[in-house]
Amino acid sequence: MLKLEHLAWSIPGGESIIKDIDLELGEGKLVVVTGPNGGGKTSLAKLIAGVETLSGGRIIFDGEDITDMDVTQRAKKGLAYAFQQPVRFKGLTVRDMLELAAGKELNEGELCALMGKVGLCASEYIDRELNASLSGGEIKRIEIASVLARKAKLSIFDEPEAGIDLWSFARLVETFEELRAKSTGTLLVISHQERILSIADEIVVIADGKVRQHGPRQEILPQLLANEHAVRCPLEKESAIV
Amino acid sequence: MNQITDELLRLISANPIDGKSAFNIREDSQCAGRQSTENISIENKEGAPGIVIRVKPGTKGETVYIPACVTHAGVDDLVYNDFYIGEGADVTVQAGCGVHSEGEEQARHNGIHRFFLEKNARVLYLEKHIATGNGTGEKRIDPVTDIELAEGASLEMDTVQLGGVTSTTRKTRAVLQKDARLVVRERIMTDGDEFARTDFVVRMEGEGGACDLVSRSVARGNSRQEFYSTIKGNAPCTGHSECDAILAENGKVLAQPGLEANHVDAQLIHEAAIGKIAGEQLLKLRTLGLTSEEAEEKIIQGFLK
Numbered sequence: 001m002l003k004l005e006h007l008a009w010s011i012p013g014g015e016s017i018i019k020d021i022d023l024e025l026g027e028g029k030l031v032v033v034t035g036p037n038g039g040g041k042t043s044l045a046k047l048i049a050g051v052e053t054l055s056g057g058r059i060i061f062d063g064e065d066i067t068d069m070d071v072t073q074r075a076k077k078g079l080a081y082a083f084q085q086p087v088r089f090k091g092l093t094v095r096d097m098l099e100l101a102a103g104k105e106l107n108e109g110e111l112c113a114l115m116g117k118v119g120l121c122a123s124e125y126i127d128r129e130l131n132a133s134l135s136g137g138e139i140k141r142i143e144i145a146s147v148l149a150r151k152a153k154l155s156i157f158d159e160p161e162a163g164i165d166l167w168s169f170a171r172l173v174e175t176f177e178e179l180r181a182k183s184t185g186t187l188l189v190i191s192h193q194e195r196i197l198s199i200a201d202e203i204v205v206i207a208d209g210k211v212r213q214h215g216p217r218q219e220i221l222p223q224l225l226a227n228e229h230a231v232r233c234p235l236e237k238e239s240a241i242v
Numbered sequence: 243m244n245q246i247t248d249e250l251l252r253l254i255s256a257n258p259i260d261g262k263s264a265f266n267i268r269e270d271s272q273c274a275g276r277q278s279t280e281n282i283s284i285e286n287k288e289g290a291p292g293i294v295i296r297v298k299p300g301t302k303g304e305t306v307y308i309p310a311c312v313t314h315a316g317v318d319d320l321v322y323n324d325f326y327i328g329e330g331a332d333v334t335v336q337a338g339c340g341v342h343s344e345g346e347e348q349a350r351h352n353g354i355h356r357f358f359l360e361k362n363a364r365v366l367y368l369e370k371h372i373a374t375g376n377g378t379g380e381k382r383i384d385p386v387t388d389i390e391l392a393e394g395a396s397l398e399m400d401t402v403q404l405g406g407v408t409s410t411t412r413k414t415r416a417v418l419q420k421d422a423r424l425v426v427r428e429r430i431m432t433d434g435d436e437f438a439r440t441d442f443v444v445r446m447e448g449e450g451g452a453c454d455l456v457s458r459s460v461a462r463g464n465s466r467q468e469f470y471s472t473i474k475g476n477a478p479c480t481g482h483s484e485c486d487a488i489l490a491e492n493g494k495v496l497a498q499p500g501l502e503a504n505h506v507d508a509q510l511i512h513e514a515a516i517g518k519i520a521g522e523q524l525l526k527l528r529t530l531g532l533t534s535e536e537a538e539e540k541i542i543q544g545f546l547k
Binding site: 086 | 458486520522523525526527528529530531532533534540541543544545546547
């Protein structure tokens with residue numbers, strides 16, 4: 001359902017961040033992308049969502065070349081993206097955001113179900129503004145809920161665990177499992193968390209802008225866990241193998 | 243009432259006038275309808291155009307409507323309305339002004355409202371301004387609001403101007419005694435060559451006084467806005483003002499907030515932010531499938547809600 005061909009991206013006028021990435025993701029899978037900080041995971045997610053523009057390569061989504069589509073067009077095709085650092089809005093409420101995401105008005109039950117998936121109680125939050133009055137963890141969970149509301153073909157979550165407390169994180173892991181079980185779309189999750197890695201169908205390890213490992217969880221995770229050094233720096237591991 | 247007044251009333255009324263409440267409708271400097279109730283009386287003001295509204299002490303949950311409309315060019319409406327709110331009363335005042343012009347001459351409404359709230363009285367004051375019509379003459383609304391809050395009294399003012407007014411100068415003055423509370427929520431949008439000036443001066447004279455002024459505005463086209471506020475703390479009190487403005491196209495905003503603490507226990511804060519819509523905000527809404535234009539409209543709608 002998603003095919004990346006020779007993806008490349010450089011900071012305008014600067015460093016090369018994504019270097020010739022080829023990747024294919026199947027439908028209904030939960031794919032976790034992991035790897036060291038600065039390795040290109042977030043950049044890759046942004047390139048797929050259209051938040052950043054490719055320097056080279058092609059993106060095929062549902063059999064269609066979406067390389068030249070902008071972020072709005074890709075969203076309409078069924079891509080959803082949860083920002084690692086959510087945006088705050090003065091004036092827009094949680095309800096506004098979730099209804100914009102869903103593309104329709106939501107009743108109390110629907111709002112409650114959505115917010116419950118990220119460990120929040122709708123009645124306490126739906127009329128609150130998405131402004132500085134919300135904590136980092138709260139706004140992060142609402143960001144995730146906004147992506148869940150879209151019921152997209154491909155949902156991308158960039159480090160969903162960041163800033164979330166232990167209990168809410170546990171609920172979030174359950175939510176990802178539920179979504180996968182219902183086959184409601186493909187989930188691409190960028191994460192360093194073992195609990196998320198342990199529910200993946202596939203794991204992709206990215207370092208220095210390249211795919212270092214990609215395969216079923218059963219194959220990749222034991223390698224990552226067996227070699228803590230490899231988790232920290234797959235690049236070094238590869239060098240050692242070479 | 244003429245048809246234009248009907249339409250203006252529809253635009254400026256948060257809630258339609260109900261038959262049971264007190265009201266006074268002003269149309270082109272004349273009274274087009276009035277009703278008093280057992281607890282709220284409305285009478286002509288002596289020596290000047292306008293009305294005097296008296297709310298009996300202890301009145302609860304009632305609303306008084308006092309809209310004013312200017313329906314054609316060449317009208318320069320000046321009105322003085324005084325509100326006397328009795329001790330312990332808790333009422334809503336729904337004001338609002340609509341100006342319509344199809345002519346070349348200026349059409350203007352200048353409403354001077356004075357509020358006198360007695361001990362522990364509470365008022366929710368709703369004010370909405372709009373101008374319509376294709377007239378080339380200026381469409382002006384220049385409200386003045388003077389507020390005196392006795393001990394424990396509170397007034398919450400929700401004021402909106404969302405379009406068509408060529409020029410406005412909005413002056414609000416308030417004096418707060420012990421434990422009095424003032425909340426002002428202002429939202430203004432200007433476009434084209436429009437100009438809006440807001441000028442708040444709040445003086446807190448009593449211990450425990452509190453005021454919160456929040457102004458949100460959007461300046462589009464070639465419009466200009468000026469925001470001035472002065473909060474004076476002359477006693478142990480708390481004051482907060484916040485001015486946020488979004489710029490679009492060639493809009494310009496000047497913000498000059500002022501704080502004056504004349505007591506060691508006066509705690510005063512000001513926040514201000516002016517700028518165009520953040521790119522990341524547009525991007526977030528675009529990831530939900532909105533176009534840039536739709537995202538901008540949603541952000542502005544929410545900001546001014």
